[in-house]
Amino acid sequence: MSNSKLYKGSLTTIILKLLNESDKMYGYEMTQKVKQITKGELNITEGALYPALHKLEAEGLLDVEVQKVDNRLRKYYKLTESGVKETTNKLSELENYIKTMQALVSPKFSLE
Amino acid sequence: MSNSKLYKGSLTTIILKLLNESDKMYGYEMTQKVKQITKGELNITEGALYPALHKLEAEGLLDVEVQKVDNRLRKYYKLTESGVKETTNKLSELENYIKTMQALVSPKFSLE
DNA sequence: ATATATACATAATTTACTTATGCATAAATA
DNA sequence: TATTTATGCATAAGTAAATTATGTATATAT
Numbered sequence: 001m002s003n004s005k006l007y008k009g010s011l012t013t014i015i016l017k018l019l020n021e022s023d024k025m026y027g028y029e030m031t032q033k034v035k036q037i038t039k040g041e042l043n044i045t046e047g048a049l050y051p052a053l054h055k056l057e058a059e060g061l062l063d064v065e066v067q068k069v070d071n072r073l074r075k076y077y078k079l080t081e082s083g084v085k086e087t088t089n090k091l092s093e094l095e096n097y098i099k100t101m102q103a104l105v106s107p108k109f110s111l112e
Numbered sequence: 113m114s115n116s117k118l119y120k121g122s123l124t125t126i127i128l129k130l131l132n133e134s135d136k137m138y139g140y141e142m143t144q145k146v147k148q149i150t151k152g153e154l155n156i157t158e159g160a161l162y163p164a165l166h167k168l169e170a171e172g173l174l175d176v177e178v179q180k181v182d183n184r185l186r187k188y189y190k191l192t193e194s195g196v197k198e199t200t201n202k203l204s205e206l207e208n209y210i211k212t213m214q215a216l217v218s219p220k221f222s223l224e
Numbered sequence: 225a226t227a228t229a230t231a232c233a234t235a236a237t238t239t240a241c242t243t244a245t246g247c248a249t250a251a252a253t254a
Numbered sequence: 255t256a257t258t259t260a261t262g263c264a265t266a267a268g269t270a271a272a273t274t275a276t277g278t279a280t281a282t283a284t
Contacts, residue, residue, distance in 0.1 A: 117240085120239085120240080120241095138231080138232095138234080139232070140229095140230060140231050141231095144230095152252090158231090158232080158233080159233090159234080159235095162232070162233060162234080163233090166233095175232080181231095182230090184230065184231055184232090185231065186230095186231070187231085187232075195228080208234075210233060
Protein backbone atom coordinates (compact mmCIF):
# COMPACT_ATOMS: atom_id res chain seq x y z
CA MET A 1 0.00 0.00 0.00
CA SER A 2 1.55 3.29 -0.98
CA ASN A 3 -0.12 6.68 -1.23
CA SER A 4 -1.84 8.44 1.64
CA LYS A 5 -1.17 7.68 5.27
CA LEU A 6 -4.91 7.52 5.71
CA TYR A 7 -4.97 4.02 4.31
CA LYS A 8 -3.16 2.78 7.39
CA GLY A 9 -5.37 0.30 9.13
CA SER A 10 -7.53 -0.33 6.07
CA LEU A 11 -5.60 -3.18 4.53
CA THR A 12 -7.17 -5.96 6.58
CA THR A 13 -10.64 -4.66 5.78
CA ILE A 14 -9.79 -4.55 2.07
CA ILE A 15 -8.45 -8.11 2.05
CA LEU A 16 -11.48 -9.47 3.88
CA LYS A 17 -13.89 -7.67 1.58
CA LEU A 18 -12.10 -8.96 -1.53
CA LEU A 19 -12.32 -12.52 -0.29
CA ASN A 20 -15.93 -12.03 0.71
CA GLU A 21 -16.76 -11.16 -2.89
CA SER A 22 -14.45 -13.46 -4.82
CA ASP A 23 -14.58 -16.58 -2.66
CA LYS A 24 -10.91 -17.40 -3.24
CA MET A 25 -7.98 -15.26 -4.34
CA TYR A 26 -4.20 -15.25 -4.27
CA GLY A 27 -2.02 -12.36 -3.15
CA TYR A 28 -0.82 -11.02 -6.44
CA GLU A 29 -4.37 -11.19 -7.75
CA MET A 30 -5.49 -8.96 -4.90
CA THR A 31 -2.94 -6.27 -5.74
CA GLN A 32 -4.14 -6.22 -9.34
CA LYS A 33 -7.81 -6.25 -8.41
CA VAL A 34 -7.40 -3.31 -6.04
CA LYS A 35 -5.40 -1.38 -8.61
CA GLN A 36 -8.16 -1.99 -11.14
CA ILE A 37 -11.07 -1.11 -8.86
CA THR A 38 -9.42 2.07 -7.62
CA LYS A 39 -8.16 3.03 -11.09
CA GLY A 40 -4.57 3.01 -9.89
CA GLU A 41 -5.38 5.14 -6.87
CA LEU A 42 -4.38 2.48 -4.37
CA ASN A 43 -1.39 0.21 -4.84
CA ILE A 44 -0.99 -2.47 -2.22
CA THR A 45 2.70 -3.21 -1.67
CA GLU A 46 3.89 -6.76 -1.27
CA GLY A 47 5.73 -5.84 1.93
CA ALA A 48 2.39 -4.96 3.45
CA LEU A 49 0.20 -7.58 1.82
CA TYR A 50 2.01 -10.83 2.51
CA PRO A 51 2.61 -10.25 6.21
CA ALA A 52 -1.04 -9.18 6.53
CA LEU A 53 -2.20 -12.39 4.85
CA HIS A 54 0.02 -14.48 7.13
CA LYS A 55 -1.36 -12.72 10.15
CA LEU A 56 -4.98 -13.26 9.11
CA GLU A 57 -4.19 -16.90 8.50
CA ALA A 58 -2.54 -17.23 11.92
CA GLU A 59 -5.63 -15.67 13.49
CA GLY A 60 -7.78 -18.29 11.85
CA LEU A 61 -9.64 -15.87 9.60
CA LEU A 62 -8.22 -17.31 6.38
CA ASP A 63 -7.51 -20.76 5.01
CA VAL A 64 -4.77 -21.38 2.43
CA GLU A 65 -4.51 -23.76 -0.46
CA VAL A 66 -1.37 -23.90 -2.58
CA GLN A 67 -1.63 -24.49 -6.32
CA LYS A 68 0.88 -24.66 -9.13
CA VAL A 69 -0.22 -22.79 -12.25
CA ASP A 70 2.06 -22.41 -15.30
CA ASN A 71 4.89 -23.82 -13.20
CA ARG A 72 4.49 -20.95 -10.68
CA LEU A 73 3.20 -21.14 -7.13
CA ARG A 74 -0.06 -19.54 -6.09
CA LYS A 75 -1.39 -19.43 -2.57
CA TYR A 76 -5.13 -19.21 -2.68
CA TYR A 77 -6.78 -17.72 0.37
CA LYS A 78 -10.40 -18.02 1.41
CA LEU A 79 -12.40 -16.85 4.41
CA THR A 80 -13.02 -19.24 7.28
CA GLU A 81 -16.29 -19.09 9.15
CA SER A 82 -14.88 -16.68 11.70
CA GLY A 83 -13.32 -14.77 8.79
CA VAL A 84 -16.79 -14.18 7.41
CA LYS A 85 -17.94 -12.84 10.76
CA GLU A 86 -14.91 -10.61 11.07
CA THR A 87 -15.58 -9.23 7.60
CA THR A 88 -18.96 -8.03 8.78
CA ASN A 89 -17.38 -6.39 11.81
CA LYS A 90 -14.64 -4.69 9.84
CA LEU A 91 -17.05 -3.38 7.25
CA SER A 92 -19.36 -1.83 9.81
CA GLU A 93 -16.32 -0.39 11.56
CA LEU A 94 -15.30 1.24 8.29
CA GLU A 95 -18.79 2.54 7.67
CA ASN A 96 -18.80 3.99 11.13
CA TYR A 97 -15.38 5.56 10.65
CA ILE A 98 -16.48 7.22 7.43
CA LYS A 99 -19.61 8.61 9.08
CA THR A 100 -17.61 9.95 12.00
CA MET A 101 -15.04 11.58 9.76
CA GLN A 102 -17.73 13.11 7.60
CA ALA A 103 -19.32 14.60 10.71
CA LEU A 104 -15.96 16.05 11.63
CA VAL A 105 -15.01 17.53 8.29
CA SER A 106 -18.34 18.46 6.77
CA PRO A 107 -18.41 22.18 6.07
CA LYS A 108 -19.10 24.07 9.28
CA PHE A 109 -19.74 20.85 11.20
CA SER A 110 -22.99 18.98 11.53
CA LEU A 111 -23.87 19.72 15.13
CA GLU A 112 -23.59 23.46 15.29
CA MET B 113 -7.30 8.84 19.85
CA SER B 114 -8.65 5.50 20.90
CA ASN B 115 -11.14 3.21 19.16
CA SER B 116 -10.67 1.82 15.68
CA LYS B 117 -7.29 1.47 14.04
CA LEU B 118 -8.83 3.16 11.04
CA TYR B 119 -8.42 6.53 12.68
CA LYS B 120 -4.65 6.22 12.39
CA GLY B 121 -3.45 8.95 10.12
CA SER B 122 -6.57 11.07 10.56
CA LEU B 123 -5.53 13.08 13.58
CA THR B 124 -3.65 15.78 11.71
CA THR B 125 -6.59 16.28 9.37
CA ILE B 126 -8.96 16.57 12.33
CA ILE B 127 -6.80 19.15 14.09
CA LEU B 128 -6.43 21.27 10.98
CA LYS B 129 -10.15 21.16 10.28
CA LEU B 130 -11.00 22.16 13.86
CA LEU B 131 -8.69 25.15 13.65
CA ASN B 132 -10.04 26.04 10.25
CA GLU B 133 -13.51 26.35 11.75
CA SER B 134 -12.77 27.78 15.16
CA ASP B 135 -9.93 30.16 14.36
CA LYS B 136 -8.11 29.45 17.61
CA MET B 137 -8.28 26.53 20.02
CA TYR B 138 -6.27 24.88 22.78
CA GLY B 139 -5.51 21.18 23.07
CA TYR B 140 -7.91 20.16 25.77
CA GLU B 141 -10.66 22.08 24.01
CA MET B 142 -10.04 20.01 20.89
CA THR B 143 -10.48 16.73 22.74
CA GLN B 144 -13.81 17.93 24.15
CA LYS B 145 -15.02 19.32 20.85
CA VAL B 146 -14.28 16.08 19.01
CA LYS B 147 -15.97 14.05 21.71
CA GLN B 148 -19.02 16.26 21.41
CA ILE B 149 -19.21 16.27 17.62
CA THR B 150 -18.78 12.52 17.37
CA LYS B 151 -21.10 11.81 20.30
CA GLY B 152 -18.34 10.09 22.20
CA GLU B 153 -17.39 7.94 19.23
CA LEU B 154 -13.90 9.36 18.95
CA ASN B 155 -11.73 10.17 21.93
CA ILE B 156 -8.46 11.85 21.14
CA THR B 157 -5.81 10.80 23.64
CA GLU B 158 -3.37 13.33 25.03
CA GLY B 159 -0.43 11.12 24.15
CA ALA B 160 -1.43 11.45 20.51
CA LEU B 161 -2.69 15.03 20.51
CA TYR B 162 0.14 16.98 22.10
CA PRO B 163 2.97 15.47 20.06
CA ALA B 164 0.85 16.03 16.94
CA LEU B 165 0.35 19.70 17.83
CA HIS B 166 4.07 20.14 18.47
CA LYS B 167 4.87 18.57 15.13
CA LEU B 168 2.43 20.78 13.25
CA GLU B 169 3.91 23.79 14.98
CA ALA B 170 7.45 22.69 14.10
CA GLU B 171 6.36 22.32 10.48
CA GLY B 172 5.12 25.88 10.47
CA LEU B 173 1.46 25.00 10.02
CA LEU B 174 0.40 26.28 13.44
CA ASP B 175 1.22 29.30 15.59
CA VAL B 176 0.99 29.20 19.37
CA GLU B 177 -0.01 31.79 21.93
CA VAL B 178 0.13 30.98 25.63
CA GLN B 179 -2.53 32.37 27.94
CA LYS B 180 -3.26 32.01 31.62
CA VAL B 181 -6.93 31.45 32.40
CA ASP B 182 -8.17 30.73 35.94
CA ASN B 183 -4.55 30.34 36.98
CA ARG B 184 -4.10 27.49 34.49
CA LEU B 185 -2.04 27.49 31.30
CA ARG B 186 -3.65 27.29 27.91
CA LYS B 187 -1.77 27.05 24.64
CA TYR B 188 -3.91 28.46 21.91
CA TYR B 189 -3.14 27.25 18.41
CA LYS B 190 -4.12 28.83 15.14
CA LEU B 191 -3.42 28.08 11.51
CA THR B 192 -0.61 29.86 9.72
CA GLU B 193 -0.99 30.74 6.07
CA SER B 194 0.63 27.50 4.99
CA GLY B 195 -1.51 25.75 7.59
CA VAL B 196 -4.61 26.96 5.77
CA LYS B 197 -3.27 25.59 2.51
CA GLU B 198 -2.37 22.27 4.09
CA THR B 199 -5.89 22.03 5.51
CA THR B 200 -7.28 22.15 1.99
CA ASN B 201 -4.88 19.43 0.90
CA LYS B 202 -5.63 17.17 3.83
CA LEU B 203 -9.36 17.55 3.41
CA SER B 204 -9.31 16.63 -0.27
CA GLU B 205 -7.01 13.72 0.58
CA LEU B 206 -9.60 12.51 3.07
CA GLU B 207 -12.43 12.94 0.60
CA ASN B 208 -10.44 10.96 -1.91
CA TYR B 209 -9.68 8.23 0.61
CA ILE B 210 -13.35 7.89 1.47
CA LYS B 211 -14.31 7.63 -2.19
CA THR B 212 -11.66 5.00 -2.80
CA MET B 213 -12.71 2.94 0.19
CA GLN B 214 -16.36 3.18 -0.78
CA ALA B 215 -15.47 1.88 -4.24
CA LEU B 216 -13.67 -1.02 -2.60
CA VAL B 217 -16.29 -2.01 -0.09
CA SER B 218 -19.55 -1.08 -1.77
CA PRO B 219 -21.70 -4.20 -2.14
CA LYS B 220 -20.49 -6.24 -5.09
CA PHE B 221 -18.00 -3.56 -6.13
CA SER B 222 -18.67 -0.63 -8.36
CA LEU B 223 -16.74 -1.64 -11.47
CA GLU B 224 -18.05 -5.10 -12.17
C1' DA C 225 -10.54 14.12 52.22
C1' DT C 226 -10.84 12.35 47.74
C1' DA C 227 -12.09 12.02 43.21
C1' DT C 228 -12.96 14.28 38.94
C1' DA C 229 -12.18 17.88 35.61
C1' DT C 230 -9.03 20.94 33.52
C1' DA C 231 -4.46 21.56 31.21
C1' DC C 232 -0.12 20.54 29.78
C1' DA C 233 3.95 17.04 28.74
C1' DT C 234 6.90 12.98 27.60
C1' DA C 235 8.82 8.13 27.57
C1' DA C 236 8.22 3.30 26.37
C1' DT C 237 5.97 0.30 23.61
C1' DT C 238 3.18 -1.43 19.77
C1' DT C 239 1.31 -1.60 15.19
C1' DA C 240 1.17 -1.14 10.51
C1' DC C 241 3.08 0.38 7.29
C1' DT C 242 7.35 1.64 3.48
C1' DT C 243 11.50 0.56 1.41
C1' DA C 244 14.76 -2.62 0.11
C1' DT C 245 16.08 -6.97 -1.01
C1' DG C 246 15.88 -11.85 -2.34
C1' DC C 247 14.40 -16.00 -5.09
C1' DA C 248 12.20 -18.03 -9.21
C1' DT C 249 9.66 -18.57 -13.81
C1' DA C 250 7.41 -16.66 -18.11
C1' DA C 251 6.76 -13.41 -21.53
C1' DA C 252 7.85 -9.37 -23.97
C1' DT C 253 11.25 -6.32 -26.01
C1' DA C 254 15.63 -4.25 -27.51
C1' DT D 255 20.25 -13.17 -27.67
C1' DA D 256 20.17 -10.31 -23.74
C1' DT D 257 17.48 -7.72 -20.84
C1' DT D 258 13.51 -5.93 -19.01
C1' DT D 259 8.85 -6.52 -17.40
C1' DA D 260 5.29 -9.32 -15.44
C1' DT D 261 4.02 -12.89 -12.37
C1' DG D 262 4.36 -14.85 -7.68
C1' DC D 263 6.06 -15.49 -3.26
C1' DA D 264 8.86 -13.89 1.09
C1' DT D 265 11.31 -11.30 4.80
C1' DA D 266 14.32 -7.77 7.16
C1' DA D 267 15.27 -2.96 8.41
C1' DG D 268 13.53 1.32 9.17
C1' DT D 269 9.74 4.73 10.04
C1' DA D 270 5.39 7.00 11.49
C1' DA D 271 1.60 7.36 14.33
C1' DA D 272 -0.63 5.73 17.41
C1' DT D 273 -1.53 3.51 22.64
C1' DT D 274 -0.45 3.12 27.32
C1' DA D 275 1.56 4.75 31.28
C1' DT D 276 3.33 8.35 33.81
C1' DG D 277 4.16 12.96 35.68
C1' DT D 278 3.07 17.85 37.16
C1' DA D 279 -0.30 21.34 38.68
C1' DT D 280 -4.76 23.79 39.79
C1' DA D 281 -9.93 23.95 40.43
C1' DT D 282 -14.15 21.97 41.51
C1' DA D 283 -17.35 18.66 43.06
C1' DT D 284 -18.52 14.76 46.27
